[in-house]
Amino acid sequence: MDIVLVTTVIASLFLVIGAAEPIAARLRLPYSVILAVLGVLIGVGALFFLRTELTDALNPVAEAILGLPIRSNVFLYVFLPTLLFQATLGMNLRRMLDDWVPILVLAVVAVVVATLSVGYALAWASGLPLVACLLIGAIVSTTDPSAVVTIFRSISAPRRLARIIEGESLLNDAAAIALFGLFAGFVMLGVPDPSLLEALAQFPLLIVGGVLTGWLAARVAIWIMALFVRHPLAQISISAALPYLAYIVAEQSIGASGVIAVVAAGLTLNLIGPGRLPPQAWAYLRDVWDLLAHWAGALIFILAALLIPRLLEEVRLEDFVLLGVVILAAIAARAVILFGLLPLLTLMKASPPVERPYRIAILWGGLRGAVTLALALAVTESFRVPSDIQRVVGILATGFTLFTLIVQGTTLRWIIGRLGLDRLSPLDEALSRQVVAVALQTVREDVARTTENYELSHDTVRAEAKRFGERLDAAVKAAEDSVDILDRDRITLGLIALAGHERDAILARVRERTISARMAEQVLSDADRLIEGARSQGRSGYQRAARRSVAYGSAFRAALLLHTRLGLSRPLARLTADRFELLLSQRLILRDVEDFIDGRIRRIHGRRVAELLQELLARRTEAVATALEGLRLQYPGYAEELERRFIRRTALRLEEREYSAMREDGLIGAEVHTALIQTLDARRAAAERRPRLDIALRRAELVAQFPLFADLDEAALKRLGRALRPRYVNAGEPIIRRDSVVRSVYFIASGAVELETANQSWRLGRGEMFGQLAILMKRARRAEVRAIAPTTLLVLDEARFRRLLARSAALRAAVRASAVKRGIDPEALISDAMAAE
Template sequence: MDIILVTTIIASLFLVIGAAEPFAARIRLPYSVILAILGILIGTGATFFLRTELTDALNPVAEAILDLPIRSNAFLYVFLPTLLFQATLGMNLRRMLDDWVPILVLAVVAVVVATVSVGYALSWASTLPLAACLLIGAIVSTTDPSAVVSIFRSISAPRRLARIIEGESLLNDAAAIALFGLFMGFVMFGIPDPGFGDALARFPILIAGGALTGWLAARVAVWVMALFSRHDLAQLSISVALPYLAYIVAEQSVGASGVIAVVVAGLTLNLTAPGRLPPQSWTNLRELWDILAHWAGALIFVLAALLIPSLLEEVRLEDFLLVGVVIVAAIVARTAILFGLMPILTALKLSPNVERPYRVAILWGGLRGAVTLALALAVTESVRVPDGIQRVVGILATGFTLFTLLVQGTTLRWVIGRIGLDRLSPIDEALSRQVVAVALQTVREDVARTTENYELNRDTVRSEAKRFGERLDLAVTKAEESADILDRDRIALGLIALAGHERDTILARMRDRTISARMAEVVLSDADRLIEGARTQGRSGYQRAARRSIAYSRAFRASVMLHGRFGVSGPLARMTADRFEQLLSQRLILRDLGTFIDGRIRRIHGRRVAELLHDLLARRIEAHETALEGLRLQYPGYAEELERRFIRRTALRMEEREYVAMREDGLIGSEVYTALIQELATRRVAAERRPRLDVAVRRAAFVAQFPLFADLDDGAIKRLARSLTTRHVDAGEVILRKESVAKRVFFIATGAVELESAGQIWRLGRGEMFGQMAILTSKARRADVRAIAPTTLLVLDEDRFRRLLQRSQALRKAVRISAEKRGMDPAGLVPDD
């Protein structure tokens, strides 16, 4: 085939892609539907031109279009990895992990139910072997992720719901293609009636092998990319190679699912790369993949649609009945998932409540597309699949895809309108009126100042002011009509706005590089939880999300256990350093939110709501300070190291701004500017490096460094270390309760505790002790003691403590000081020196 002609056709397809998007927006149809229609028209036109004698001059072009090297391998090995990989890079993985149960259940169960439903329905309605029927079920069970995501963006669905459906749409591609590979093997090897249990038994092997391959490939890629931290183009090139190599190795060498390998590789890169790559490199990488995925997604739809006329050439009357069976079975299966399984997950508190209108939109929005056609094409190309099965698979898959695109796709907006998802809720409608009134008032004030500064014609100014005043009066009247919003709704809306501003501030700090990209992902996830909590449960949801942002995770507690019981300190050191950086980053953000409350929220929602938000913000700041103080007491020098790092990064950002301003003002040329920026980049790499945190506690070494035991000789220190026992407690755990019997003294190895008695609070950190006063006074304890950070305690029983007190002058001095702080007379409690 002439390369010039092929290049011309491909370039023309890009013109079609470029024109299709604005056209789809203009006529309000899904972009994928328009691409499919254009592809069908192009394929049908080329076939018509080739078979009629009226347009012989166009025969070379028609032949070139119909003879394009469109094979299933091109879809599966070129386009599909691109789409899957980009989708994983665009995910908020940390938030998606919060909902991994409903995502995984919906993805796997939905595919299995659809495959079984369609397969057995076809087996009942046709003479096809069960293996072929299940193969068709696997082909048509995967939805198009881009179509589903665009639906939810168009109707402004709740973020958590959209995230669950996006994850389900992505992963069900992987599950469906894995099942396709299983049943394709049964059909090619002539196994007419496979045991479905046998197929499912092989399913985990495909998943596990693909996941391991993708994880290893991504880890190697990130390691190599980190070595090339100063070469952006090299990093981009490695990222382009990653999904294709992971797919090929999994499919051809491991015998596992290439789709799973690509998904896991993308998720691993998404999770690890922001902390290993410079922020701008990560941004450039995601922008590159956005473009590649846009082109791949559009081309796969157009090229797959070109094949539809040829796939339907041998259609028969009875095939329409079978297409109807597939349509009914697939819709019934998806209905069972949405209206049967999802309410059960909600009742078990594994999934958010999905309201009925949203479930209807998901049901009718289950469009199929290029992946379905590509899998059907793979069947029609295989010489080991009988001709009769090839024909039926091609026709049924194509007919079902056309139904979803031309019937469901074209009526989707009408359905959304009928169920009311295209309209604002009463609260949002009332809020929008108030926002318009406040905005117009601000605009009038700004316009008045502008016209005064420019000394415009007074008659013109008065005329325009009158027109603007009429619009403002109308807006105020509508706002007054909506003044009956309940206070709890105003508070929820104010909290949503506050959390949204917090999110914007985090992004601005990330762009300024005062917050690392990796840490920005963490605090952005916390901000998203605040928004969703306020949207779904108001003030209580916001407060619950705020408490969760500073709570210790299960992984952190597991790392504490590993450190305490087995001496494995690596995970705890990493997570503690992450927590330090997270709390410091959030502290910077929270300090700026009060201005937003006074400047914006007060004008829309009033003084009472603003005061309440100030109170909630003050509580959040206090909780953060308590958590941060616990870490400071635990590792007093490390907080200072991180603060110095923040100051250095801020100074470098300001220095970069000065160089940019000097270049724009013409004070320095491009050569000098480039040299300065390169030298600054070298210093920035050093400033980005986080200091290492040592959390290891070695009892003997710790005792030797303990100020209270400074005057003990080596032999006494060794004996004391053997006498001490270790206890690990989580943050928030009560160590001692008031009025309990005194039997032990506690020395803080790492962590921090809080003592509360008679309304007074004392906080103790590493190297301090508690519990000694109750023993010395022989009275019940007067204070509750609670850990405010994961804490490691060294515990000494009463008898050994009294003997130690006799030998250690430093310990006696510490006890006296502690007694004086609490207003007690140390005389008689401590032996004389």
């Protein structure tokens, strides 16, 4: 085939891709529907001109179009890895974990149910073998929810809903292709009725092999990319090789699922990459992959659509009956999951609720696309599949795809309109009025400064100011006098605005590198939770999200268990260092948003709402300070090391800004500026490295580090080490309850505790003790002691403590100091203890 002609055809397809998006926006149809229609028209036109006798001038073009190397392996090995890999890079994985139950239900359970439903319904309605029917079910079970995501975003639907659909679109391809591989193998081997348990038993092996392959490939790629920190183009090139190598190795060498390998590789890079690569390089890499995925998605759709006329050439009347069976079975299976299983899981508190209108939109938005056509094409190309099965697979898969695109795709927006999802709620309308009022206030101030600087005509300025002031007054009145908005909704609006501003402040700090790339995604996830919590549940949702941002999660508790039971300290050290940096970042951001309440929210929502928001913000600040203080007491020097690192990074940012200003002013040339920036980058790479946190201490080492035992000899220290019992306490867990009888003395090896009485409270950290006064005074403890950080305690019983007190002058001095602090006569206390001993 002439390379010039093929190049011309491919370039023309890019013109079609460029024109499809504005056409879809103009017609208010999903982009994928327009691509499919254009592809079918091109395919029909090529067949028409090739077979008609009207003219032969266009025959070479028609032959080039029909002769394009469109094979299933092109879709599966070239386009599909690109789409899956980019989807994983663009997802907020930490937020997706909040909805992992509905995502997995839709992506895995729904695929399996649809495969079985379609397969058994076809086996009942046709004379095909069961395995062939199950193969068809696997082919048509994978959905393409991109149209739904696009429409939901265009109507500002909750991000959580879009996240569920994106998660489904990412994982259901993997599940469907894995099932497709299983049943295609049975068809090629001639097994008419495979054991369902035998088929599903191979499913975990495909998944585990794919996950391990993708994870290992991504870790190797990240290690190599980290070596090329100053070469972003090299990093992007390595990322371009990653999904294809992972796919090929999994499929060809291991026999696992290549799709799952690509997904695992993308998820690993998404989680680890931002902490290992510079922020600009990571942003550049994602931009490049966004463009590649846009082209790949459009090409896979339009090329697959070119095949539709040929796949439907042998259609028969009875095929329409089977197509109706496939449509009904597939929709019914999806409806059972959405309206049966998901509500049941919600009632069981196993899944967050998904509103009924959204479930209807998801049901009708289950469009099939290029992956379904590619899998059908793979069956029609295989010489090991009987010809009658090839024909039925091609016709039913193509017909079902056309039905979802033409019928469901074109009516999806109408369905969404009927459900009321395209209209703003009263709360959102009120929010839009607040946004307009705040924006116009800022614009008025900026315009006033601009007119003053340019010394414009006074009469003109007065006339325009009056006109603009009238519009501003109307906007402010509409915002303040909304009679249909309750006070609690005004508070909700203020919280949404506050959380939104917090997110903007985080992005600004990330761009200027005040917050490290390692922490950027997590603090942004916390801000998103604040926004969604305020939207869905108002003040209580905002406070719940705020508490969660400083709480110790399940991962931290698991790392603590590994440390205490197995002696594996590295996971706990990494998570503790992350928590240090996260809390410092949160403290920085909370100080940034304080002025926003007085500067913006007070002018729109009034003094009472502003004061309430100030109170909520003060509680968050106090919670962050408490958590940070607990870590400071636990690891006294580490917080200072992080703060020094923050100061160094801030100084480097300001230094870079000065160099850029000098370059723009012509004070230095491009060569000098480049040399200075290169030197600065080397210093920045050193400043980005986080100091090491060592928490792996043995009991003997812990005892030796206590200043209280400094005067004991080595033999006494060994005896004491054997007598002390370690106890591990999680944050928030009580150690001694008020009015309880104390039988032991507690020495803080690591962590921090808070002692609280009716009148006061104070905190103790590493190297300090508590419980000694209650034992020596022989009365119940009046203070309650609670851990404010994960804490390691060394516990000594009363008898051994009294003997130790008699031998250690340092310990007696510490007891005296604690007694003086609490207004107790230390000498009488010590003498009584010595006499008793």
